[in-house]
Structures are given as C-alpha cells and as structure tokens.
Amino acid sequence: MxxxxxxxxxxxxxxxxxxxxxxxxxxxxxxxxxxxxxxxxxxxxxxxxxxxxxxxxxxxxxxxxxxxxxxxxxxxxxxxxxxxxxxxxxxxxxxxxxxxxxxxxxxxxxxxxxxxxxxxxxxxxxxxxxxxxxxxxxxxxxxxxxxxxxxxxxxxxxxxxxxxxxxxxxxxxxxxxxxxxxxxxxxxxxxxxxxxxxxxxxxxxxxxxxxxxxxxxxxxxxxxxxxxxxxxxxxxxxxxxxxxxxxxxxxxxxxxxxHLEITSPFAFDIVRDPQAVHVHAEEPMRSLSTAAVGSGIGWTQDFVNISESAGDVQTWMQERQLDRHVSVMRTSQTMDLTVMKESRSPDGVAVRVMATASKKHAKDVSSWRPPSEEKSDAGTINVMVFIDGYLSDNALLKTSLLIAEVKAKACMDAGLVDEDTGTSATGTYSDQLIIASTQSRMESEHVDLHSLIGPLTYEVIAEALLKDEEANI
The missing domain is CATH 3.40.50.300 (P-loop containing nucleotide triphosphate hydrolases)
Known part of the structure; x- marks a missing residue:
C-alpha cells in the first residue's frame, strides 16, 4: 500500500x-x-x-x-x-x-x-x-x-x-x-x-x-x-x-x-424515381438506423428508401457506387406515394421528415406474433427524420421513442386494425426508421426539438397512410 x-x-x-x-x-x-x-x-x-x-x-x-x-x-x-x-x-x-x-x-x-x-x-x-x-x-x-x-x-x-x-x-x-x-x-x-x-x-x-x-x-x-x-x-x-x-x-x-467542428449546411441532393428515393447529404450525418442496410448508430451520407420492385439492393447500390456511409430501407410501395415535409423552429433549427406507408397486415404490437408465410407481403411504414442540429446520444434515443409513439398514434387515428386480433394496429412487422442530424449548431441541444419533430412526423405519416388508402381504392 x-x-x-x-x-x-x-x-x-x-x-x-x-x-x-x-x-x-x-x-x-x-x-x-x-x-x-x-x-x-x-x-x-x-x-x-x-x-x-x-x-x-x-x-x-x-x-x-x-x-x-x-x-x-x-x-x-x-x-x-x-x-x-x-x-x-x-x-x-x-x-x-x-x-x-x-x-x-x-x-x-x-x-x-x-x-x-x-x-x-x-x-x-x-x-x-x-x-x-x-x-x-x-x-x-x-x-x-x-x-x-x-x-x-x-x-x-x-x-x-x-x-x-x-x-x-x-x-x-x-x-x-x-x-x-x-x-x-x-x-x-x-x-x-x-x-x-x-x-x-x-x-x-x-x-x-x-x-x-x-x-x-x-x-x-x-x-x-x-x-x-x-x-x-x-x-x-x-x-x-x-x-x-x-x-x-x-x-x-x-x-x-x-478543425473538425461541424458546420455543414442542411443541404441535400434528392433523386426520386418510381423505384427509389435517394437522399444524398452534402456531409455525413450522425444517424440511428433500423434500415435493412446500414443499421445501427454511425455516420451516414446516403439515405435510400427503395421499392421491392427495384430488385436486388446490393446490385442497385453497386450500380451507383454506394458502399460507405449508406443506409437503405425496403418497402413494397412505389415512390410516388412518398410524403416529404420540412419545418423550422423559432430558433431556426430545421427538420425534414419523409415517409412511405403501407398498412397491409398492420399489427397490434402488444399482441405481436411472427408473420405467417401467407402474410410475407406485409406492408411497411418507413420514416426518415433529418435534423439540422446537435443530438446527444440521449436525445437521439428519446427522438426514436417519440417517433415510435407518433407512428402508433397516426396508425390508430387512421383506423388501422390488426386483422388477427381485431384491436387497433400500431404499425407493421417491418417498419424502419432513420434519424439523422448534422451535429452542427451545438446550441440546438437545448432547443425543444420534440415540439417540432412530433407534430411534423405525425403529419407526414398520416398523409402517407392516406395516400396508401387512396392508391388501393
């Protein structure tokens, strides 16, 4: 001692x-x-x-x-x-x-x-x-x-x-x-x-x-x-x-x-066709993703929502030379049903939300069970949220919980029903989420982003569900 x-x-x-x-x-x-x-x-x-x-x-x-x-x-x-x-x-x-x-x-x-x-x-x-x-x-x-x-x-x-x-x-x-x-x-x-x-x-x-x-x-x-x-x-x-x-x-x-302080602009190139929406950020963004490709917490520069009709995802990515900092969602929807909106807080923090929604075989997650073979064509609700601000790990997790709650509310308000249980549905088997932030504007950590993200995300998901319903009439 x-x-x-x-x-x-x-x-x-x-x-x-x-x-x-x-x-x-x-x-x-x-x-x-x-x-x-x-x-x-x-x-x-x-x-x-x-x-x-x-x-x-x-x-x-x-x-x-x-x-x-x-x-x-x-x-x-x-x-x-x-x-x-x-x-x-x-x-x-x-x-x-x-x-x-x-x-x-x-x-x-x-x-x-x-x-x-x-x-x-x-x-x-x-x-x-x-x-x-x-x-x-x-x-x-x-x-x-x-x-x-x-x-x-x-x-x-x-x-x-x-x-x-x-x-x-x-x-x-x-x-x-x-x-x-x-x-x-x-x-x-x-x-x-x-x-x-x-x-x-x-x-x-x-x-x-x-x-x-x-x-x-x-x-x-x-x-x-x-x-x-x-x-x-x-x-x-x-x-x-x-x-x-x-x-x-x-x-x-x-x-x-x-010298690495992030001051990247909230700027994107968006390529949209019937098979995919490809959002390319000017600089990599801090992201949380549950997408089919590129899931986890990391840095992402290319965000893709791609229709099943596009075929093999890896081939699609190789043709566009996308191999790093990429996150790819899959959906049964065509991209003409995509809803995208942007809003700003009084402090100037911008949020952009994009979603596609297919309510086919929607589920009540409180009575969730593995999908049967005949329901392998289940729909999906895919949501991307882009934030021109700084999110700590705590804020990133809280934002993911907020979006899950907002999605459940939008599904119930749209009258989605789990056909197996007859109860209100809160989503589908294969819903995917991407949250991405520029990590610039450190002061935005203290801004109430949830009051901006929540209503905007609800509005986008609700409109995407309505588009899906109209497309299937």
Missing part, C-alpha cells in the same frame, strides 16, 4: 507538488493522468524516492519511505521510467539480470538457479527472450521499453511504478504489456501506479484514476471521473465526450478537435 499525506516537493526545493494526499491500496492499479507539466513525473519521483519531499510524507506498506534502505526499497518497489539510455552497451540478458541484484548474496553477488529461472520467465512473458544476446542499445524504442519492464518484473516487486509504460509501443505490444500487468496484479497482488497519457487506456486498465493539474491532485476516484466532461475540458483545455464502451462497463472518450 502507498499512503501520501499533505505532500509538497519538487526540484531545487521548490514545492511544485502542492498538498497531495492519496492512498493506493494493495493489489490496485492506479493511473495518474494529466497534461504535460502538470506534475505527474515529479510526484512519481517523490513516490519512488528519486526526490526528497519538502514536507508531508510517503509511506510504503506502512513504513516511511525515508526509513527504507536501498535494498529494502529495491525488494519492495520497482520503477520503470521513460529513460532508456545506458552508459554501457550491455546485452539484453545482462540488463534484465540487474533486476535480481538486490536478492544476490555473498561478496561477488552471483546469480543462483532461482534467479535465472525468474529472469527467463519474465523475459518470455514480455517477449524479449529472443533478444537475450542482443546489445541493448541496438534495439528499437519499443523493444527497449519491454526489456526494462522485464528488468522491473525480475525484482518481483510488491509495488510497480511506471512512467508512461506504453511509450514507444505499438497497439499490440501496449495491450500485451498492460495485460501482463493486470495478470500480475490479479495473481500476485501486485500494486501498480502508472502515469498514462491515453485516457482511454487508463479507463480500460485502471481501477482508480488521479488527475493532476499544476502540481495538485484535482480529482481522484474510480474510472467514472472520466465521464466529467467539464473536468476534462478544464484540465486539458479540449472538448471531449464520454461514451460507454460497447462491450465492457468502461468509459471511452471521443475528442472533438477544433
């Missing part, structure tokens, strides 16, 4: 580190993050004994750091710094061998069989055994980093301090290294304190995170602190948006660089 209390310190007795207090539990992975010059490396040196504190205390496993002699410290704590230079060009094996020095006995400090077993084990685990006879200085930066990690692990430390351990490493070796540390943490109760610049890496591997700013520990907690967008903007001076990792319960950050 590491316990830091009211710590002050720095170079030349100048206390750049100011009143830092923290506890790192035994067997914990603690990540220290912050911008360049925030004091991470200085604090790191104070924790490892490389710098003397001007006041306050550091305790290692309940013992004051200043009371531990060099051998006790080496057998308890290993340090991996960013420095990879050596005064002499030792072989890789000789470098790793230095990690066992504090355990060697006798006047001549020779390795015993157990030392050699440990050295071979850590070299194989870090992937440097094949370099064992290679001069250290001839290695690449990433290879040197892995050798120095092997040296640190050869000490069999209880605490491992790492200053940017993934520096110089490619993606695979970064994950391999951090995965090895997590394995040692889990199987050997290793305590890890690591300075990390990549906040997403910190979120994936750390148990807790401390945020440094101008020599102070301004935040300290579990990885959820990375969800505080205001904190990150204050500390780093950049805008970042926190999102949930799609596979594990961890936060991942998406950076918003200024």
């Amino acid at each position: 590491i316990e830091v209390t009211n710590l002050y310190g720095g170079h030349m007795q100048k206390p750049f580190i100011k009143d830092v207090s923290l506890r790192v539990k035994k067997g914990e992975f603690f990540a220290l993050v912050g911008p360049n010059g925030s004091g991470k490396t200085t604090l790191f040196k104070l924790l490892s004994g490389g710098l003397q504190a001007t006041s306050g205390s550091v305790r290692i496993n309940e013992h004051p750091l200043k009371d531990l002699d060099r051998q006790q410290l080496a057998q308890t704590l290993a340090v991996l710094t960013q420095e990879t230079t050596m005064s002499f060009d030792y072989s890789v094996y000789e470098i790793v061998e230095l990690g066992r020095y504090s355990f060697q006995q006798g006047l001549f400090k020779r390795l015993v069989q157990e030392d050699r077993r440990i050295i071979a084990d850590v070299m194989q685990r870090t992937g440097v055994w094949e370099f064992r006879d290679t001069p250290f200085l001839s290695l690449s930066g990433g290879e040197k980093q892995r050798v120095l990690l092997a040296k640190a692990l050869a000490q069999e430390p209880k605490i491992l301090l790492l200053d940017e351990p993934t520096n110089h490493l490619d993606m695979k070796h970064s994950f391999d290294l951090l995965g090895l540390l997590k394995t040692w943490q889990d199987t050997r109760d290793l305590t890890v304190v690591a300075i990390l610049h990549d906040l997403n890496i910190a979120s994936l591997y750390a148990d807790r995170i401390g945020v440094m700013q101008q020599g102070e520990l301004v935040a300290n907690g579990d990885v959820a602190i990375l969800e505080d967008n205001a904190l990150l903007e204050d500390v780093y001076g950049v805008r970042a948006t926190a999102h949930a990792h799609p596979a594990i319960a961890r936060t991942q950050l998406v950076m918003n660089p200024a």
